[in-house]
Amino acid sequence: MSETPAGGPAHWDAAYAQGAETRSWFQAEAAPSLRLIEAAGADPAAPLLDAGGGASKLVDALLAQGFADITVADLSPAAMAISRKRLGAAAAKVTWIEADLARWTPPRRYALWHDRAAFHFLTDDAAQEGYLAALRAGTLPGAAVIIAAFAPDGPERCSGLPVRRWSPQDLAARIGPPFALEHAEAEIHRTPAGGEQRFAWTLLRRQG
Numbered sequence: 001m002s003e004t005p006a007g008g009p010a011h012w013d014a015a016y017a018q019g020a021e022t023r024s025w026f027q028a029e030a031a032p033s034l035r036l037i038e039a040a041g042a043d044p045a046a047p048l049l050d051a052g053g054g055a056s057k058l059v060d061a062l063l064a065q066g067f068a069d070i071t072v073a074d075l076s077p078a079a080m081a082i083s084r085k086r087l088g089a090a091a092a093k094v095t096w097i098e099a100d101l102a103r104w105t106p107p108r109r110y111a112l113w114h115d116r117a118a119f120h121f122l123t124d125d126a127a128q129e130g131y132l133a134a135l136r137a138g139t140l141p142g143a144a145v146i147i148a149a150f151a152p153d154g155p156e157r158c159s160g161l162p163v164r165r166w167s168p169q170d171l172a173a174r175i176g177p178p179f180a181l182e183h184a185e186a187e188i189h190r191t192p193a194g195g196e197q198r199f200a201w202t203l204l205r206r207q208g
């Protein structure tokens, strides 16, 4: 049996052990996320979740902007350990949760749910359903939901794993009520190795 089953925590811990800043998804600044979080009108005092946040520097920027109730949830303890170490004392202001988003019962409801490049690893219906159950259980009425996934003309794999590519329209249809598509945009992410990855960003609003 493999020591790093496809897509499990050990797979991701091993990926991050190779160097967070050389992974294809690394961003020195989480610029599209920050722009959409602002566009969503997020209240810095309200609870915000970075679902599959890994070692992203989004949390650093949000803390600097005064966001006071941030949770990062990820399958990989190693990824979150990288962020905690980077943040130092400020890491204590953040709630860190080790979780498989496809089987997660959120402990509370968030006003903003952000996911850059986690949902697209859920390629089968049951895993997507599990994630969507968590999304429904874990968001407040009026919540903003920001999901970035590889676009239909984006890569077919990431970190050695297959992904499901989404257009914003298909993603909004998959997520369904009570979430409605509010805004969509395309992004070309430049990887540390100089490659290009086409992302689709989708902002949805929970209608009650």
Ligand SMILES: C[S@@+](CC[C@H](N)C(=O)[O-])C[C@H]1O[C@@H](n2cnc3c(N)ncnc32)[C@H](O)[C@@H]1O
Pocket: 007, 012, 025, 026, 027, 051, 052, 053, 054, 055, 056, 057, 073, 074, 075, 076, 079, 099, 100, 101, 102, 115, 116, 117, 118, 121, 158
């Ligand atoms: C491509 S990385 C993106 C990380 C981060 N969002 C960023 O933008 O840097 C995907 C992340 O999703 C996490 N992940 C993958 N499948 C997951 C699952 N089922 N539940 C929770 N996290 C998952 C991985 O551990 C990894 O940190």
